[in-house]
Amino acid sequence: MAVRFYCPRCWEEIEETVARCPHCGFELEDFQKQTYEKKLLMALRHPVREYRMMAIRVLGDLGIPETVTALAELLERENDYYVIREAVGSLLKVGGPEAMRGIRRLRDHPSELVRKLAHRTLCDIPSVPYTEEEETP
Numbered sequence: 001m002a003v004r005f006y007c008p009r010c011w012e013e014i015e016e017t018v019a020r021c022p023h024c025g026f027e028l029e030d031f032q033k034q035t036y037e038k039k040l041l042m043a044l045r046h047p048v049r050e051y052r053m054m055a056i057r058v059l060g061d062l063g064i065p066e067t068v069t070a071l072a073e074l075l076e077r078e079n080d081y082y083v084i085r086e087a088v089g090s091l092l093k094v095g096g097p098e099a100m101r102g103i104r105r106l107r108d109h110p111s112e113l114v115r116k117l118a119h120r121t122l123c124d125i126p127s128v129p130y131t132e133e134e135e136t137p
C-alpha cells in the first residue's frame with residue numbers, strides 16, 4: 001500500500017520529495033522545525049479522520065493551554081460524530097470553563113446524535129463545576 005503524504009498546512013496530498021507544497025506554498029522544512037505540540041494542533045485539520053482523532057486524544061492527554069481553543073474551533077467545523085466524540089472526551093479531560101462552553105455549544109449541533117452526546121455528557125457531570133457567571137477574571 002502506498003503511503004500518502006499531506007501538506008501539514010493545507011492538507012492537500014503532496015509528493016514525499018517536494019520541499020514546498022505546490023498547493024499553498026508551505027515550506028515543508030518549516031514544519032520539521034515546529035514543536036511536537038504545534039504539529040499535533042496542525043493535525044487537527046488532517047483529512048484522514050483517524051489522524052484527527054489521534055491528535056485530539058494526545059492533545060487531551062498533554063493538556064497544553066492551546067488545546068481547548070483548538071478543540072472548540074474543531075467542533076465548529078467538524079461533522080464526523082466519532083471525531084466529535086473524541087474531542088468531547090479530550091475537552092472533559094482538560095476541563096475548565098472554555099471546554100465546558102465548547103461542549104455546551106454542541107447542544108445546538110445540526111446532528112441529533114451529536115446533540116444527544118452533548119446532553120448525555122453534560123448530564124453525566126455530577127455538578128458542572130463552571131458556569132458562565134464564574135468567568136470574572
Ligand SMILES: [Zn+2]
Pocket residue numbers: 007008009010011012021022023024025026
Ligand atoms: Zn499546502
